[in-house]
Amino acid sequence: MNVAKPFTQRDVSMETSFRVNGRVMSVQAAPTKRLSAVLRDDLGLTGTKVGCDAGDCGACTVLLDGEQVCACLLPLRQAEGREVITVEGLDKDGLSALQQAFLRHGAAQCGICTPGMLMAASALLAHVPRPNPEQAEAALGGVLCRCTGYRKILDAVCDAWRQPDAQGDSPAGAAIGEAVLRLDGPPKVSGRDRFGADRWPENALAVRVLRSPHHHAGFRFGDLKGWLAAQPGVEVVLTAEDIPGRNAFGVIPPFADQPALAPSPARFRGEAVALVAGDPAVVEDLDLDSIPITWEPLVAVLTTAEAIDPEAPQLHEARSGNLLTAGLVECGDPEAALANSQHRVEGLIETGYVEHAYIEPEAGISWLDGDILVIEACTQAPGMDRSDTAILLGLPEERVRIVPTATGGGFGSKLDISLQPLLGLVTLKTGRPARLVYSRRESMMSTTKRHPASLRASLGADDQGRVTALHLEGDFNTGAYASWGPTVANRVPVHASGPYRTPHYHAIGRAIHSNGPISGAFRGFGVPQAAILQETLYDEMAERCGLDRLEFRRLNAFRDGDVTATGQRIEGVGILECLDALRLPWSKALAVAAARNASDDLVKRGVGIASCWYGCGNTSLSNPSTMKVGIAPDGAVVLHQGAVDIGQGSNTVIAQICADALGLPISSFRLLSGDTAITPDAGKTSASRQTYVSGKAAQLAGATLRAAILRHANVSQSACLSQDGNTLLLVDDGAERRLDLSSLPRDRDGYVFAAVETYDPPTTTLDEKGQGTPYAVYGYGAQMVELDVDCRLGTVHLVRFTAAHDLGRVINPLLAEGQIEGGIAQGIGLALMEEYLPGRTENLHDYLIPSIGDVPEIRSILIEKPDPEGPFGAKGLGEHALIPTAPAILNAIRHATGAKIAKLPALPHRVLEAIEAAGSGQ
């Protein structure tokens, strides 16, 4: 074995030679330089990704002499004379069998973990060509994925030996319902997809950010000019005073309050207060502590309990106390109904900060194209990035162009601009390109989290087991700035009933400021926290009523034509069908649990169930999407698809919808994705809105384009379209017409036919009692889990999930299953392991997310109860899939042991305490 000599000086440069993907390479660099950095910076092999630089995430996994290693932990010198294989070495004559299996099984979502997964799997397959799931699981245990839930990755690895059937093209008009492979899949599995950190513009300045080490502190800068003059290679140091526009951004205008660079005081640990930019060789090694700044720590308020204390300091002058805002939904007379109910149960729940932990830390580049500021970065919301960046930098919007890169995971946090204005500021001030890549720690300490919540509720039911009333109040710690706090405060009261008839109802969500991390959007906007309390109370109530827990939910489930607590009449309601789909597995699982528990006193089997409903799109706010589609003279159908695909599949699903509306096969389509200069604004990738809202816009655009073609050809609505190269064939009532596209006039974009359509969901504002139509479309789901609890250790072993989700119309079953599995994996983290503690868990070894061994078998059942409004009846799914998971787990723990968990995550010591409390009758 080669062992590198110890080197102590980073700046010693020497030549190291090794084979990379079969070619001998010589690199002149410091022998201690990380192999991952050498591969990316020196050799341009950016397929090897960097998620943590600490060996925790495995995204940088490569093969070293055939064995998987984290390239970020390997000093260059240790590669001397050895063989390194990266993802770029896998596809020699087209994609390898393993890469094709990843495509076939939908094993790549965002794709940032995919190269690492592929390399770890390659090491296994070299020795075990037909692995079983246990072998695959053991081999992939060092690579984290935040999107997929791992199940499809396991399927792909175990199936890589198989010769795939050739995938036929879906015929015209039949793309919907097909498991069309991701249109953007090949670059993800080949390592060629370009993420935020994958480009180095020539002559670019490296940017680094000085952040507050305190939760709350005043600060003063010293002699910055003098400091700068003494730093050769540092071009500029910038502070809040250098922001040329309004130094406050945020998602909802009245609440836009977050500075890009904070003026004194800094309001949370990790807040940006200054930046430096300069020669990368200097700036990357710069000691930021040398920047002259004096900190004066102030009293910090970290929890909602502290924040609502009347003695607490007021954190924002403009606000009443520390309350940011509150949302209310109320109907009937809940107090009286509860008082008169035959049965009544009460409870409370506390949840903590949950970190997004996407594997790609924020990264991007900027440059000037004439007088246009171009920012290329990972994002979920290019249109919003452009508006916010323009405001901060004092530019008209037309002078800002946002070009999204592939986004390596984004579950809400990449909705908020973070590095975009900082990059833009450097480029505007210096005229130079700039590059900024957050470290893992920087990403975790400075970006938004799931809101910690404290919720309490009372639930009433009559003697038949029908719910009479729910009274629920929740405080959500929104942190130092508003971010998506107002959205959470409004969304929670609408959804807190669950998908159940609740004639008397009162629900309040309050967003409360603190000096904790900023809480923002995270898959569900507060609804998952509220569902934990509501669904665990439902279990208690079922027991109180003497009803089976699933049947109790069926009894109370919404039906078509029911009226929600906001007074909205709903149709296309699929919760009953979801619960019905679980009846058989439920009864079987209960029987198995009963048999096992009769003979085992230490490890107890539990079965849990929970439901969800979720409104797709913004709450009572306009949130339009615009889609453009054109036919080029060469016959290509070009879809200007601005709904950013962060792994969930919008590139494919929206194209499927448009293809069927137009009546041409999806293989004719070419995508232009999410660049504010070439795609219309399709809104944010959030709130489970893209399939429904952008899909509807794509359906309209496809139909309009079709109508234009039919009109031009003078054929009827029922004509069938097909293509033969650049000729469009139209068959109408047996007669054929041919249109030579290359001979037809073109519009200024070069299209022969084109259509642009906008769709905005028909919602209404809510009145002071929360009455109105907050969403036009809802999706529904129910999940059950089987698990074992070790009553001595308090550990929970998950056995299986069965998840039934109503999608209205299944556009792409493969991608839908991927969303369900990924949502369940994140729900497992929320329930059992994830707890972000500022200053203590700012990395991926102290902050644990589910790894491949933590996600059990998942059986997905796709239900189709068409929605009258959705495109071809479709509803959203992305956030729905996470909501029932945690309450189903808590209900199963209680079923197994009697333990009522009141604080998440249900870590073993909390489970043990709850078991003891249950045993002592508390």
Ligand code: FES
């Ligand atoms: Fe694995 Fe996104 S697909 S992290």
